[in-house]
Amino acid sequence: MRDHQPQPVSLQQARRLFAPWLDAPAIVLAVSGGPDSVAMMWLAARWRRALKRGPALHVVTVDHRLRPASAQEARAVKKLAGELGLPHRTLRWTDDKPSSGVPAAAREARYALLAKAARRAGASHVFTAHTRDDQAETVLMRLSRGSGITGLCAMAPQTERDGIMLARPLLEIAKADLIATLDKAAIDFAVDPSNSDPRFTRPRLRRLMVELAEEGCDAPNLARLAQRLRRADQALQLMAEGAERFLALTGADPRDRRGGWDAQGFAALPAEIQLRLLLRWLDRVGIEGPAELGKAEALLAELTEAIAASGKPGAPRMRRTLAGALVTLDRGRLRVEPAPPRRQSGRGGCTTS
Structure with missing residues (x-):
């Protein structure tokens, strides 16, 4: 040296x-x-x-x-x-x-x-x-x-x-x-x-x-x-933006007034792009500040497993809250919306139905 x-x-x-x-x-x-x-x-x-x-x-x-x-x-x-x-x-x-x-x-x-x-x-x-x-x-x-x-x-x-x-x-x-x-x-x-x-x-x-x-x-x-990582990060951000536009164009459902994205289309993306999209959506609608990376990674792992099982009979609907946002997977649609106000009684947090 x-x-x-x-x-x-x-x-x-x-x-x-x-x-x-x-x-x-x-x-x-x-x-x-x-x-x-x-x-x-x-x-x-x-x-x-x-x-x-x-x-x-x-x-x-x-x-x-x-x-x-x-x-x-x-x-x-x-x-x-x-x-x-x-x-x-x-x-x-x-x-x-x-x-x-x-x-x-x-x-x-x-x-x-x-x-x-x-x-x-x-x-x-x-x-x-x-x-x-x-x-x-x-x-x-x-x-x-x-x-x-x-x-x-x-x-x-x-x-x-x-x-x-x-x-x-x-x-x-x-x-x-x-x-x-x-x-x-x-x-x-x-x-x-x-x-x-x-x-x-x-x-x-x-x-x-x-x-x-x-x-x-x-x-x-x-x-x-x-x-070098900044250069890679900028490229990944551009890919995430393109992926979001792709999902909006190809996964739109005119019958679904709540919007959302096609879950299978989301699952087909590389994991890093999925994570960046999820973080972007959470930060966009969440009311509790930026989502922690580790918690977003854990949520993405659950989503990946739930999407893989969504085509099977009796697959449950998924509902999770993180950073003040509500993430749902239901009938092949993935949605990220502002979380409803927490009830005064009860522990709140993540729920599954």
């Missing part, structure tokens, strides 16, 4: 990294004071200065008030932003802090505050400084939790959240290269001690990755895996 030799990110590289957002009206840069986000601010400022026209840049620091040094770090970001000619705001997470699950709660609060700041600034995008190392850690984290193909795609270069686009322009860049960029520019940055706290998952994974890298399971290969 060859060790990565850190190289500062050049202005030419920065132009390539930020080019997709050249026509954005304004961009919020989420800068915590750590090396990744400070480097992003430095590179974005250089990129914008080299343009005759381009998006307005606004720097926002979210102070989670979890560490005594956080306020000082926010002031340091404000000072550097001013030297770069960029406006800066500090937003504070003032809610009560949970006793557990602090990283996840802090992340949710941060994104909510950043989206609010973006709307106030008239920005269409928020830039976060996730790196290739972060992507690799996300792959390992989701692999350890048994995620499917979509989950193992890890972080997308751009996603929508609260009406604002979250962009990750540094997702292909190694953290070491960003630190080398700051070292060359003689720019200081903060070090968050929680990034090495073994009580949290990501720091433990970072330690583990040192040993995994010796076997070739390093950040570049894990990030490459995420890219």
Whole structure:
């Protein structure tokens, strides 16, 4: 295995990294004071200065008030932003802090505050400084939790959240290269001690990755895996969309006012496409949030068995509820509808008749 030799990110590289957002009206840069986000601010400022026209840049620091040094770090970001000619705001997470699950709660609060700041600034995008190392850690984290193909795609270069686009322009860049960029520019940055706290998952994974890298399971290969899985995921999504249209065209029954799909046509599809369609239908009509992958897989296994037995005499009708949706198989028709309100008495859940 060859060790990565850190190289500062050049202005030419920065132009390539930020080019997709050249026509954005304004961009919020989420800068915590750590090396990744400070480097992003430095590179974005250089990129914008080299343009005759381009998006307005606004720097926002979210102070989670979890560490005594956080306020000082926010002031340091404000000072550097001013030297770069960029406006800066500090937003504070003032809610009560949970006793557990602090990283996840802090992340949710941060994104909510950043989206609010973006709307106030008239920005269409928020830039976060996730790196290739972060992507690799996300792959390992989701692999350890048994995620499917979509989950193992890890972080997308751009996603929508609260009406604002979250962009990750540094997702292909190694953290070491960003630190080398700051070292060359003689720019200081903060070090968050929680990034090495073994009580949290990501720091433990970072330690583990040192040993995994010796076997070739390093950040570049894990990030490459995420890219390849994203490519496969996009192809499977297109196939699922085509399969849904096919079922709608070939399985329609004008006598059936409730709609639904031909169960045998559904059963003829590849299992992965069946699962994606089922998840899509559950999420579309369910009222209890996205269905869990494992529960959807268990439901699909029941459906497959029930469809195979549906042509036999005395085959029972199947009724299951999941994620606030009702899935029924009756007389060769498969339907997914909003589940009826649960009765106050009784245990609810899955039923079979």
